[in-house]
Amino acid sequence: MINAKYPGLPDADEIDIAALKAKYREERDRRMRRDGQYQYINGTQDTAHTYEADPYTTETPRDPVSEDIDVAVLGGGWSGIMAGVHLRRNGFTSFRHIDHAGDFGGVWYWNRYPGLQCDNDAYCYLPLLEETGFMPSKKFTDGREIREYAQDICRRYELYENALFHTMVEGLRWDESSKRWRITTDKGDDIRARFIIMANGLLNIPKLPGIPGSDEFKGHMFHTARFDYDYTGGSEENPVLDKLADKRVALVGTGATAIQLTPFLGRYAKQFYLLQRTPSCVDSRRNEETDPEWVKTLQPGWQMERRANFHRGANEAFMPGEKDLIRDIWTEVNCNLSAELEEQDWPELSMEEFMARYEEMDFRVMERLRRRVDEIVEDPETAALLKPWYRYQCKRPTSNDEYYQTFNRPNVTLIDVSATQGVERLTEKGFIANGQEYEVDCILFASGYEVTSDLDRRWGIPVFEGRNGVSIYDHWNGGYKTLHGMMTSGFPNLFTTGYYQGALNSSLPYNFEVQVEHMVHIIKSVLERGAVAAEVTEEAQAAWIAHMRETEVDRTEWIRDCTPSYFNNEGKPDVDENGNEKYRFYLGELYGPGWDAFLQLLQEWRDAGDLPGLKLDKAS
């Protein structure tokens, strides 16, 4: 057998799919809120908490910068770092990174909570492993190791010398007379960049639930993206949260962050309440240390092969005879399916038949994960509350070997707040859940990030104007309009990373790397042609959008049936609150033919050599 089914996977006749579908729908419906994404407050606008402040690096005062440069890279996370790598590789010297953090790293800079690890196979996730020779210490490596590796790449590619940290961009304006973007910042800078690469990430702005009474609570509060070790005790290196020994602590949220953090709060707090609206599914972690003997066997090209294998396992399907190299929660459905199809000698299946088999396996895997809860959690009522009732990948799948075990501790209480669609209210002394007041000293929020909110909230750049002073927020108000998800008409020399009208790869840094590599190719080509500006023609943009729509794979039914979250714009995946077609699919529109086809399409576009669909401006 090439692939083996996971132990404990129920047979198809052990589950009742119709009954499960009804249960999933019921669980979804009772969580649907009329206010959708507007239930949240932008964390950076919450004046009671200083999310703008950097708890990790002391700011060094500097004079304002006034200069002309070739490229401004807005953001120092993985996409910004990889943009810098490709700019350097292509001989660029006149570029700057601008970031409000005190160093490179993006989410891995800001997030330092206890238990932080990469939830994805690090051998796929971390870029440039073959080039740098770096090997992560384990499969799901620690946040600190990721940050240090990211910063090591920045040193190798000499990105530090150009970086402006602790700097918030306040305005981006296209200046037609100079054919440059004028960038203004909170440090008084006036930077005139020929090109801009938006590398501002998906999880850059923390959000808070707009719980009534939030201003009344007199205890301590913070978001997990600014973990307050001064309050809890311990440190990132030594997360012994000893100052919590006499504290009653509540954590709001049960997403990927909370799953990692919960075991630490359960271990150290005098009393720990976990406030859950929708449970995550949590598999065993099986986080093995990197085997040096395995490393010796790796042949050149191994990382791209592994990433391709991961992508098929997590988002598409394994090919007949293909081994699952990843074998974790992300690939389990396809791994089991491949094992069963192999047992049956790979029968010929139509797409519909294959999708039916996939769907059945999805239900079986979720049932296995629910049974896992019963095996570990001793109190049956708590176990029942912890069971996830939705399809696989409706909420980000997680793995942890201490999460469920935490609920067997006497000082830990799970409080289900789904009946009130979230925490009912905060009070001076604590919170109210299901009509009862609980007194606590501290409330932590693992409540996520602005992912599908309005773009101005999500990007946090107050003024963003293209040609003729048109705001990008107005330009995209009725939906994204791009070529390949990276350039938009009316905004010359501007490149956007993300999921708008492009393809999705499960290794996010790789996903962004492909985009920034393409952008740097365009920038170089434009300058080599003696041009100063490049803009997508309306026709090319319209043709790309039409191609996206013609080839789209309609996933709205699946995504709409999921419990609400940022994956489906809080249950409203295709329209915004006013009925506009604003959020087609969850994080934008995805290219129907898939990742490999998108890569090929970009390659063919570059090979064409004449930058098809771009209008070049040769004025000086």
Ligand code: NDP
């Ligand atoms: P999420 O957005 O995934 O989760 C937010 C949580 O807060 C949800 O459980 C949500 O409940 C809950 N919540 C929101 N409002 C309320 C309310 N009013 N009352 C009670 N609960 C509420 O945020 P995370 O920080 O967990 O994760 C965000 C993303 O960050 C992940 O999806 C992942 O992409 C990334 N991440 C990556 C990690 C890695 O290892 N690579 C680790 C951690 C995070 P509900 O589900 O009902 O909306």
